Amino acid sequence: MDYFDIYEKLTDEDLDIKRAAHTFAEEVVRPASRRLDAMSPEEGIAEDSPLWDFLKTAYELGYHTILLPEEYGGLGLSPHQINLIFEEIAWGGAGLGTLIAASCVPFFAACLTADDELIEEFVIPFCSCRDGSIRGCWAITEPDHGSDYFGCEDFFRNPDIRNNVQARLEGDEWVINGQKSAWVSGGTIATHALLFCQVDPSLGMAGGGICICPLDRDGVSRGKPLAKMGCRDLNQGEIYFDDVRIPKRYMFCEPDYYPEMLELILSSANAALGIGVVGIARAAFEEALQYARERVQGGAPIIEHRSVRQRLFQMFAKVEACRALSRSVIDLNLNISPPLPEYSLASKTFCTQLAFEVASEAMQILGGYGLTEEGFVEKLFRDARSAMIGDGNNEVLQAYGGKVLAEEYPRRMEDYF
Ligand SMILES: Cc1cc2nc3c(=O)[nH]c(=O)nc-3n(C[C@H](O)[C@H](O)[C@H](O)COP(=O)(O)OP(=O)(O)OC[C@H]3O[C@@H](n4cnc5c(N)ncnc54)[C@H](O)[C@@H]3O)c2cc1C
Structure with missing residues (x-):
């Protein structure tokens, strides 16, 4: 159905973007989403899963860079255009829409740092990826901390509250230990995480740090894909860190700005x-x-x-x-x-x-x-x-x-x- 758009200021370019996204949603996203919904979580990431064709097409069209600026190879969209595409993709399948958005998150955060080295190392290769092989995720929720991250209540500065994922500085490297929960979108298939962790336990949850963590490092392992009721087309699963080492500069946010x-x-x-x-x-x-x-x-x-x-x-x-x-x-x-x-x-x-x-x-x-x-x-x-x-x-x-x-x-x- 060609759904009317009340916003009368859409330009010809906006309308082209919207139509292209709708075609993608109708022809690629919805069929893949419905097939994945009916599969087990393990089948959903098997070699012959429709997930991989969906990702490949999404990446070929550049939708994985939806939030990223043109100067780094992203789509360079206005907020309004981002909106049009998100709505259409979610119309096709909310779980797959979440997967694509989550994939972009570490690279979006790297752009916010304006750190040339991080952008060169992570953002540029992600933007030029066209086969879906570089995939991000946002690893924040922990087995013991879900709503705690959103509450921003008094306990935020309570030093007795310890995160499940801890990072300590050793020379020029951060050493990461702990576990993120099974709710991490793309958790079992991502290649990079935007990882939230505790770097200064004396400050409680306010002592957090945020880093980009490549998930091919020694000491990273995954749980099995999560079985659940809604968004079954969305892969989710735990990520474990066992003395995982990353260079100091990957921790782009520490407690002063956390x-x-x-x-x-x-x-x-x-x-x-x-x-x-x-x-x-x-x-x-x-x-x-x-x-x-x-x-x-x-x-x-x-x-x-x-x-x-x-x-x-x-x-x-x-x-x-x-x-x-x-x-x-x-x-x-x-x-x-x-x-x-x-x-x-x-x-x-x-x-x-x-x-x-x-x-x-x-x-x-x-x-x-x-x-x-x-x-x-x-x-x-x-x-x-x-x-x-x-x-x-x-x-x-x-x-x-x-x-x-x-x-x-x-x-x-x-x-x-
Ligand atoms: C589709 C989907 C995608 C997701 N994607 C990601 C992702 O990409 N990355 C990631 O890290 N996580 C992700 N999550 C996790 C999600 O953010 C958490 O599930 C959410 O924050 C809730 O945490 P929880 O499940 O631990 O519930 P809990 O925090 O344990 O809450 C349980 C109940 O306690 C109540 N409660 C808790 N604290 C308080 C309080 N202070 N005051 C009053 N009531 C309270 C809540 O309202 C709720 O009813 C995803 C979840 C879903 C469903």
Whole structure:
């Protein structure tokens, strides 16, 4: 379905980008995502898995560099264009959309450092990769620390709270030990991690460091791919570090700047997820609209019922509300520095909640068929449900947003524009 775009200022270039992304989503992402959804996690990364063809095509089209500037070989897109592509890819498959975004994360962070050596060593080869062989991941969640990273509450500076992944400096090298949780997207197949670790335990979780860790180093091992309910097309799994050594310069962020960098990366991730779930919600709405036109009960298509029309219209309004908010937020937060986290948090929590409601209502409109694999909406429902937990549980993010409002609001326009 060629879905209308309310934003009337799209240029011809924007429209071309959107159409190309939609074709990719329809012809490549959705078929691969549905096949992967039906496979076991192990089959999903086997040699003959559709995952590899998906990655190859995505990399050939340059979508892995969606967040990266043209000067390093990235697509050099405006925030608005990033938005259009993310929505389309997530429409095709939210898990594969997350995989591509996660793949870009270490290299996006390396760009933020403006460190020429890191850019030369990591970003340039990643941008020129066209076969999917260089893959990033964002390794933050630990077996003992999920929401803790998002809470930014008083315990953040409690020295009794130890991260599972610790790094200590030995001469010119950091030595890394510990484990990241099974939730790391791309965890069992990534070649590089944006790794969050504790470098100064005396500061508690505030004593964090962020490094780029190539995952071919001695001492790195992986868990098995995670089996789960939603985003089953997304590979996830643990990464273990056993005396893994990296050069000192790979640790580009240490405690003096860690809280700001953490907030910046969380703001970017939450803004991106807000867009991704619009793709899920839109897909669910389209399925429901189509089905309501075709399904005949009592001699007439069910869309002839006033109440079905009303329910479809509510779904439509929710999709458009999510689109409007998530677009504004990514436009804002990719254009100002530092980003304003409360907007990313509003986008992530609001859009994931509404996307879940839309997917759930779509399932109801499809009736019994909605519960079947063939009906497809049950996949969208599962994917939407997992987005309320991924990148931070919604209620924890809302409490974090509330803390920003309590302490930093109202903002002054002149400080930002
Ligand atoms: C699809 C998906 C993709 C993901 N991708 C990645 C990735 O790429 N990299 C990565 O590192 N991680 C990733 N994650 C992990 C994700 O960020 C965590 O699952 C999330 O942060 C929640 O942590 P948790 O699962 O440990 O839950 P917990 O933190 O254990 O929370 C459990 C419950 O306790 C409540 N709770 C916890 N703390 C508080 C508090 N302070 N106040 C009130 N209530 C609280 C929560 O609201 C929740 O209901 C992904 C997860 C999903 C689902």
